[in-house]
Amino acid sequence: MSPQPGFPATGPLAGVRILDLSSVVMGPYATQVLGDLGADVVKVESPAGDNLRAVGPMRNPGMGHLHLHLNRNKRSIALDLKTPEGREACLRLAEGCDALLYNIRPQAMARLGLSYEAVAARNPRIVYLGAYGFSEQGPYAGRPAYDDLIQGQTGIAALYAQQSGDVPRYAPLTLADRAVGLHAAIALVSAVLHARASGRGQQVEIPMFEGMAHMTLGDHLGGATFDPPLGPVGYARLLAPHRRPYATADGYLCLLIYNDKHWHNFFALIGRPELADDPRFRGHGARAAHIGEVYAFVADVVRQRATDDWLADLARADIPAARLHAIEDLLDDEHLAATGFIREQDHPTEGRLRTPAPLGRYAGTPTAIRRPAPALGQHSRELLAEAGYDDAAIDALFARGAARSTDSPEPTGKPDGL
Structure with missing residues (x-):
């Protein structure tokens, strides 16, 4: 990822500065x-770095694969916020920012001397966004949330x-972190727009529990939408046991026969046009009422032919x-290759990397990967200088351990969050 001289600002949010005190996935995403x-x-x-730096695979310590993706287009400053000098440096940085995002409990921020009141006293225009497990208004406040x-x-x-009749299992993605992380990004931009106006x-406050409950209940509130309820919770189509990739004669096929036109065409394709008049298939409501039988029927038909044959027909x-x-x-x-979605770029220390491109196209304000994911404290000196510290003051912060840069001594102990 070859550095561009001066890393010129590009993209629709150019000119917005965010102080990111978050760690692991949700806030960094x-x-x-x-x-x-x-x-x-x-x-x-x-000074010990974000925990996620230690998650491999990696070529060099502290530069794990997730860190390389989640922390591109950022500058890193390492501060010991438990020291008065580190806290003061953080507050001075906040003076020049539009927003501050954190993901520990508000009480922990207050103990660090970085409560909303403390930060707003230095910058009344700042958006102070907490993204953590549970709303502070409820009895789950402060519980661990992963x-x-x-x-x-x-x-x-x-x-x-x-759906499966099997044991409960987690989605093999950091689904909650990333879904609620998007909520946090939208909330931050919205609040910055209001602050500027x-x-x-x-x-x-953007809590994970409520954010994911918003998602699951949006699909599965079902009959409990109504008072009194008109039936059980759950969206039957999503819960049907055969709602999964269909087995073919030689592999699997992702298939969604959805509207009346699709069904009529499918029945003609398999030589069963009379099924269009079957009560189970006659209209969207009928299919929804018999969704288990409908998906089971399709599963039986699809397994009789090869994947390529199905795809062509x-x-x-x-x-x-x-x-x-x-x-x-x-x-x-081939589509991702044609659109340039997987970028292959050179990182200054980590070598050749693949990473997903920024999402979307902006004709007037194009996005870019301007900066590679930083080493711990890589930009400490330049950021402290931007905050008004002279060279002697910066060296004193490093000497006292209140700040760390890439050329300062390694801290002792295991990596941890803020």
Whole structure:
């Protein structure tokens, strides 16, 4: 990822500066998205670094694969916020920022001397956004919150069991972290727009539990939408046991026969046009009421032919279908290759890397990967200088251990969060 001289600002958020005190996935993903859109993201880490730096594979210590993706387009400053000097440096950085994002409890921020009141006293226009497990207004406030726990507490693991009849399981993604991270990114931009229009910042809370409950209940509130309920919770189509890639004679096929036209074309394709008048298939409501039988029928039909044969005939019949991809198939996907989605770039210390491109196209404000993911404290000196410290003051912060740069001594102890 060859550095550009001066790393010129590009993207629709150019000119927005964010102080990122978050760690692991949810907060860093939110600020990665915002950084891809052009924001100047200043990642504040403890002298030991973000935990995620230690998650391999990696070529060099502290530069794990997830860190390389989640923290591109950011600058890193390492501060010991438990020291008065480190806290003061953080507050001075906040004076020049549009927003501060953190993901520990508000009480912990207050103990560090970085409460909303303390930060707003230095910058009344700042958006102070906390993205953490549970709203401070409820009895779960302060409980530990990790992706697996939130998936379990919001019904996702149980939905897998309900659909398959198997044991509960977690989605093999950091689903809660990334979904709620997007909520946090949207909330931050919205609040910054308000602050710029009104001249007033504000405190914002984005909790993981409520964020994922919003997602699961949006699909599965079902009959409980109504008072009194009109039936059980759950969206029957999503819970049907055969709602999964269909086995073919030689592999798997992703297929969704959805509207009346699709069904009529499918029945003609398989030589059973009379099924269009079957009460189970006659209209969307009837199919929804018999969704288990409908998916089971399709599963029985699809397994009789090879995947390529199905794909060719379904395309001619204008029925949505796709080949089942494994993760490694995405690296060679012809569409992603044509759109330049997988970027191959050179990192100054980590060598040749692959990474997904910033999402979307902006004709007037194009996005870019302006900066590679930083080493711990790589930009400490330049950021402290931007905050008004002279060289002697910066050297004193390093000497006292209140700040760390890439050329200062390694801290003792294990990596941890803020």
